[in-house]
């Protein structure tokens with residue numbers, strides 16, 4: 001039993017409330033076991049693996065272009081992040097130069113995706129909180145961003161914009177599209193500020209989310225939490241600040257101090273204007289020129305790694321190239337590193353808050369089922 | 378018209394079950410019912426997460442090995458008459474996950490959905506568009522409303 005409770009170092013608790021894998025309170029299938037005493041959660045355990053589809057296995061041996069577009073299907077929320085990072089692995093390995101204009105378009109896509117991911121989080125959070133009106137409002141604002149994504153990439157969910165050496169010709173930004181993005185950003189900014197104002201001045205919501213589901217700073221670091229979940233506990237880390245792609249952009253890294261649901265929501269709300277700022281800069285300084293560089297040759301390369309900051313944290317992709325085909329694919333998504341944080345955030349809260357405490361870490365269980373076991377023969 | 382079909386004609390409850398797709402379809406479906414832009418609630422279509430309340434089951438995803446049994450049980454738990462909508466390329470034919478290189482089927486995927494439960498309406502797309510989901514829901518309604 002010591003074995004089971006290594007993380008929390010709590011004694012064994014008799015009453016268990018299992019939820020899942022399909023449960024009416026949880027949208028995605030996953031299994032949570034809550035160990036309760038007097039309706040207070042003393043320990044929690046999250047089991048994933050239900051959604052395992054083995055995308056890495058399917059990618060193994062595919063031509064690199066095909067494999068890149070397959071990474072999109074890992075997650076329908078941060079699909080652009082996956083394909084961007086996967087393309088970046090090959091670009092790093094083969095030394096492909098990406099034209100400036102293509103880089104800016106990729107960043108615009110990534111930031112639009114951050115907007116829609118954070119808004120989805122806020123909508124989902126409000127729904128779990130029991131405030132459906134806020135959820136609907138959020139979905140309505142999010143619709144503007146979805147339409148922009150559809151305009152650029154041609155699809156509402158999987159846009160497939162980055163390709164090796166640039167972006168797809170479909171995603172070229174002309175004057176009309178740029179104007180649409182500008183208008184969209186003005187609208188979203190106005191509405192989000194309105195929303196934030198209402199949110200923080202609503203005493204009922206604030207009392208419901210303040211001090212609930214607290215994740216301490218030391219715990220977050222120890223459990224290797226990442227992304228906004230980590231920033232909500234006061235750790236000032238954002239990979240975007242260190243990525244050379246974001247060098248020419250000026251933005252602030254948002255942190256909050258408490259690590260509770262309020263901080264988590266606020267980090268995301270406040271990151272939305274920062275993303276809008278980045279998009280505005282990208283549009284104002286959009287360089288002229290080509291959007292694809294086709295002057296490169298395929299080679300065999302050793303395993304190459306790439307990390308980027310995606311809406312939910314740090315994303316890792318690595319593979320090697322062999323005769324134009326990918327080998328040894330490993331994908332590590334932010335949600336899987338945040339699982340420890342989710343378990344820990346439940347502890348100490350009332351059982352009705354446990355679901356909220358899990359949702360505050362922005363889980364995406366379709367990303368999570370990555371682990372592949374390699375059996376040695 | 379019996380009381381049951383009278384009330385059913387005025388409130389159709391949709392249950393969304395997620396069987397291992399990429400989340401894209403699910404969010405589009407939730408979006409289609411919740412978001413004020415598409416607002417399926419104005420056509421008296423409501424979202425529920427409880428199979429015993431549901432009339433229509435919307436299935437997304439290619440049905441992974443661990444989701445097969447839960448899906449059968451959810452289907453059993455829904456009271457008659459019921460309709461099933463399979464939404465998305467994954468649910469219709471296994472999507473990109475079903476075949477590994479050529480026609481080697483993946484061991485992880487038990488789908489498509491009509492291998493497991495009978496499907497009444499199919500909504501194509503990867504990801505499905507909210508407009509198509511509304512059309513699919515409308516296509517499944519006669520089965521519910523004409524049932525005695």
Ligand code: SF4
Nearest residue numbers: 398399401465466467
């Ligand atoms: S059909 Fe496409 S968008 Fe829908 S779950 Fe499957 S991969 Fe995702």
